[in-house]
Amino acid sequence: MTATTLALIGVFVANRIARPMRRLAGAAEGLGRGQSIEALPETGPDDIRRTTEAFNRMQARLTRFVEDRTRMLAAISHDLRTPLTSLRLRAEFVTDADAQQRMMATIDEIQTMTEAALAFAREESVTEATRAVNLTALIESLCDDLADLGQKVRFLDSPKINYRCRPDGLRRAARNLIENALRYGGEARVQLDEKPSMVQIVIEDSGPGIAEEDFERVFEPFFRLESSRNRETGGVGLGLSIARATVRHHGGDITLSRMPRGLKATIALPRSHRGL
DSSP states (O other): OHHHHHHHHHHHHHHHHHHHHHHHHHHHHHHHTTOOOOOOOOOSSHHHHHHHHHHHHHHHHHHHHHHHHHHHHHHHHHHHHHHHHHHHHHHTTOOOHHHHHHHHHHHHHHHHHHHHHHHHHHHHTOOOOOEEEEHHHHHHHHHHHHHHTTOOEEEOOOOOOEEEEOHHHHHHHHHHHHHHHHHHHSOEEEEEEEOSSEEEEEEEOOSOOOOGGGTTGGGSTTOOOOTTOOHHHHTTSOHHHHHHHHHHHTTOEEEEEEOSSSEEEEEEEEGGGOOO
């Protein structure tokens, strides 16, 4: 009788310790993936309660930091519109047509980069709900949409994969990589694959590729490989930065690698986050 009582007490104490620890571990994992996490109940033994309190404080500080940065960039973007409008009006009075055209192009580029920076900050702070989706169907539908627009996109046979993610954000990240493959490689081949520890979305093209030393640089904000710095071909250099930020919020990453002909972009997502 005494042994049974002690065993029951032991189970009760173990559950009282393990439950808040499991809750804390799950919240930490979700926070690392960019999810919006409610403040955890500050209960349990003293050490666990203090740890939970510290986690809640950390989460509140991170949330304030992201919100403050987004507001700051929004204010900068708004305040820059007035001097840019003034510069545009002054440029209208320049009599040299070539000089006027160059001035207008520079003003347009500054405005586009400012608005893109704001979009980048907003993308990083987005709070789209996480839910389980058929990842294979999600990417295949994206490829079908692009193919319907006349783009050379092929979706290769892939296993059905259910995954917990923010589907709109992940779809935008994949679309950015596919459009890059189309722009610089002329075509895109897309396939999903499963590895022991991850799920992969692989996008391949048949273009000239890029130098290995630029594999990481292309993910830097505002970095463009085009020597012409032409927005019509290279954008403002934020697309890949936003795509990688989105994937990293899912706990994954985007990597580039060379093939005998073309470039391969791989979105790697942790398999532990798959939906059931």
